[in-house]
Amino acid sequence: MRFVDVAETSRAVAGTSARSEKIRLLSNCLRRASAGEADVVASYLAGELRQRRTGLGYAALRSIPPAAGHPELTLSEVDAEFARIAELSGKGSTTAKRAAFHELLARVTEPEQRLLAGLVTGEVRQGALDGLLTEAVATATDLPAADVRRAVTVAGALVPVAAAALADGADGLERFRLTVGSPVRPMLASPASTIGEAIEQLGEAGIEWKLDGVRVQVHRDGTDVRIFSRTLDDITDRVPEIVDAARALPARSLVLDAEALALDPSGRPLPFQRTSSRIGHRTDVARAREQLPLAVYFFDCLHLDGADLLAEPGQRRWEALAGVVPAHQRIPHIVTDDAGVAENFFADAIRQGHEGIIAKSVTAPYEAGRRGSGWLKVKPRHTLDLVILAAEWGSGRRRGWLSNLHLGARDPQGRFGPAGGFVMLGKTFKGLTDQMLTWQTDRLRALADGPTEHWVVHVRPELLAEIAFDGVQASPRYPAGVTLRFARVLHHRPDKPAAEADTIESVLALHHQG
Numbered sequence: 214m215r216f217v218d219v220a221e222t223s224r225a226v227a228g229t230s231a232r233s234e235k236i237r238l239l240s241n242c243l244r245r246a247s248a249g250e251a252d253v254v255a256s257y258l259a260g261e262l263r264q265r266r267t268g269l270g271y272a273a274l275r276s277i278p279p280a281a282g283h284p285e286l287t288l289s290e291v292d293a294e295f296a297r298i299a300e301l302s303g304k305g306s307t308t309a310k311r312a313a314f315h316e317l318l319a320r321v322t323e324p325e326q327r328l329l330a331g332l333v334t335g336e337v338r339q340g341a342l343d344g345l346l347t348e349a350v351a352t353a354t355d356l357p358a359a360d361v362r363r364a365v366t367v368a369g370a371l372v373p374v375a376a377a378a379l380a381d382g383a384d385g386l387e388r389f390r391l392t393v394g395s396p397v398r399p400m401l402a403s404p405a406s407t408i409g410e411a412i413e414q415l416g417e418a419g420i421e422w423k424l425d426g427v428r429v430q431v432h433r434d435g436t437d438v439r440i441f442s443r444t445l446d447d448i449t450d451r452v453p454e455i456v457d458a459a460r461a462l463p464a465r466s467l468v469l470d471a472e473a474l475a476l477d478p479s480g481r482p483l484p485f486q487r488t489s490s491r492i493g494h495r496t497d498v499a500r501a502r503e504q505l506p507l508a509v510y511f512f513d514c515l516h517l518d519g520a521d522l523l524a525e526p527g528q529r530r531w532e533a534l535a536g537v538v539p540a541h542q543r544i545p546h547i548v549t550d551d552a553g554v555a556e557n558f559f560a561d562a563i564r565q566g567h568e569g570i571i572a573k574s575v576t577a578p579y580e581a582g583r584r585g586s587g588w589l590k591v592k593p594r595h596t597l598d599l600v601i602l603a604a605e606w607g608s609g610r611r612r613g614w615l616s617n618l619h620l621g622a623r624d625p626q627g628r629f630g631p632a633g634g635f636v637m638l639g640k641t642f643k644g645l646t647d648q649m650l651t652w653q654t655d656r657l658r659a660l661a662d663g664p665t666e667h668w669v670v671h672v673r674p675e676l677l678a679e680i681a682f683d684g685v686q687a688s689p690r691y692p693a694g695v696t697l698r699f700a701r702v703l704h705h706r707p708d709k710p711a712a713e714a715d716t717i718e719s720v721l722a723l724h725h726q727g
Contacts, residue, residue: 214250216291216321217284218242219257220328223337226258227609232345239349246288248380253292255375257328259346260337263292263372264299268310269333271690278319280326291317291329327608346371354378356386362580364389366523369398369445391521393434393466396441400470400513400579402571402588408559409552411572411589417550419527419573421512422562423590424544425485425684426474427492429509433459434466442492451492453502455509464537470513472544475505481566484724486687512544515579527587528575548575559591568592568683594681595723597622597697597715598706600635601676604657606668607642607650614650615657615670617642618702620680622693622717629692629717635674636693636717644681644701653705677706677714685724693717695724 222242226235239258246254256263298313314333318326331337347365351358356378364374364386377385391397405411412418428443429452438459440449449456455473475483475491482488487505494501514534515523522530534543545562549555559570569592577587599620607616621635629636645653653676660672681703688696697720 214246214254214288215284216286216288216328217325218245219254219288220322220324223258223328223331224324224609228612229610235345236348236352239346240352243349243353243375243379246379248376250288251376251379252372253288255346255350255372257288257332258349259371260331260335261372262295262332264295267295267299267333268301268307269298269314271334273311273314273333274330276315277326277330278315280318280323281320282322284322284325286320286325346375350375350378354382356383360386363523366398366400366580367391367395369396391468391516391523393468393516394432394437394439396430396432396445396447397468397515397523398445399428399430399443400588402590403586405572405589405591408555408570408572408591411591412550412552412555414586414589415572415574417548417575418555419531419546419548419575420555420558420570421544421546421573422565423568423571423592424472424474424510425482425488425568426472426510427485427488429455429471429473431455431459431467431469431471431509431511433462433464433468436460448492451494451498452507453498454507458509458542462537465518466516467514467518467537468516469511469534469538470515471509471511473507473509476508485684509542510544511538511542512546513579514538523579525578526576527573527578530579563593592683595684596679596681596703597720598677598709598713599638599680600674600711600714601653601657601672601678602635602637602674603669603671604653605640605642606670611642611650613654615654616645616650618653618678619669620678620697620700621674621714622720623711623714624717626718635711635714637691638693638720639688639691639696639700641680641697641700641702643699644703649702649705656705656707675711677709677711679703679706685720687724693721695720 219242222238226238229235242258243254253263294317298310301309318329347361348358351361361374361378365371368374368389374389377388430441432439438456439447440452440455442448452473473492475488477483491501491505491507511534514530517533517537522533547558562570569590572589574587599622601618602621603619604615605617607614617640619637619640621637624630624634624636626632656676657670657672660675661670662673680700682697683699685695686698687694
């Protein structure tokens with residue numbers, strides 16, 4: 214199979230907003246893959262490389278060679294080249310990796326270059342989320358979508374399920390069963406704007422606090438306990454207090470979903486980065502535990518004493534959880550269809566220092582990696598007025614528009630550059646309507662200033678945008694060491710001068726507040 218076929222499919226998927234058309238395009242591409250190519254195709258359409266660590270990133274894209282005139286590489290050849298790059302190590306390996314990647318870029322066409330760039334940066338923007346790909350696998354193989362979703366849930370990953378389904382059909386799916394000790398892909402929540410919207414959509418729902426911790430999955434078989442992260446990495450040795458908590462529960466075997474977080478002496482959550490840093494600590498864990506102990510709060514039960522509960526409705530799983538986990542170790546939870554009751558519960562979560570709430574269907578099963586309607590998260594909204602420093606030309610449906618915005622806060626004291634300048638906080642393309650894209654493209658082209666890098670246009674820092682976000686988190690990628698979580702554009706602010714942009718001090722204050 215040619216690599217360009219996947220690149221063109223990716224571009225076509227990005228160019229349509231219709232879910233049914235996305236699924237049709239993806240399934241047609243999957244059908245063309247041989248059994249040996251299925252895992253590579255599924256990975257690339259999901260926006261991922263099979264090689265988890267290649268040593269490539271944004272720096273490898275600072276200078277893009279001219280694209281080739283005609284496609285020549287197969288999918289297998291591209292995958293093999295990434296495997297070779299990933300294996301380069303030792304002195305000078307960074308330079309060698311980038312040189313090899315540039316050679317690869319020079320051998321492919323412009324659509325292929327775009328896909329390669331997205332794969333190494335993790336920014337393949339085509340809307341082919343796991344839910345769509347799961348549906349596409351079902352369509353390509355004529356298998357029930359529910360069966361494919363179940364297999365993805367217990368496999369912990371879409372790619373091996375796609376490969377097995379494409380190669381062996383229903384028999385391939387049967388190989389995937391929940392096994393205590395093997396991580397299950399976590400179910401995800403979609404955003405809702407308000408409590409009222411969530412209740413209107415779900416009716417009676419389970420409402421629980423949304424903790425700003427690290428998602429963990431707890432497996433126990435007898436005295437053997439394994440703890441897995443959201444990305445399904447085994448972190449058992451780093452979280453001994455969670456292991457102890459699991460062993461203390463009155464059960465022979467279980468699989469539980471939970472949040473781990475560090476608390477201050479008053480019981481309020483510490484900033485997410487403190488929890489993340491503690492769980493990332495790999496050496497002298499005993500000392501790390503003593504200095505910053507972790508609390509664990511459970512919220513779902515996927516398996517209990519030989520019974521798999523993934524397909525059971527939420528209410529049944531919560532009852533199983535309550536039967537094995539004491540109340541003080543469960544995330545606070547109520548069941549209601551009254552928006553006023555839910556609002557009060559939400560306000561209490563915020564007062565206690567938590568992120569908000571998650572409203573959960575009482576009837577929905579546990580489904581892997583889905584941001585569907587079964588779970589809805591509601592958070593208070595923060596906003597900042599930030600200056601646009603640059604923008605990237607869009608692809609697919611946004612081709613011809615300046616889309617992804619580089620956002621900066623004012624730096625009046627010159628803490629991170631010249632006094633009175635701006636410090637970059639991150640990028641976003643979310644929230645932009647077609648009308649907004651058209652307007653900002655015209656405005657930013659008029660503000661273009663300085664070098665234009667392949668598909669990045671730098672502009673004079675004069676146009677502001679009001680940006681909504683969920684919080685501020687540490688990030689070594691940006692000069693001030695912070696970035697915005699889930700940033701999205703509310704609207705442009707041509708009425709405000711750049712001198713009225715929010716300052717980096719305001720951003721850092723939000724970060725310190727946690």
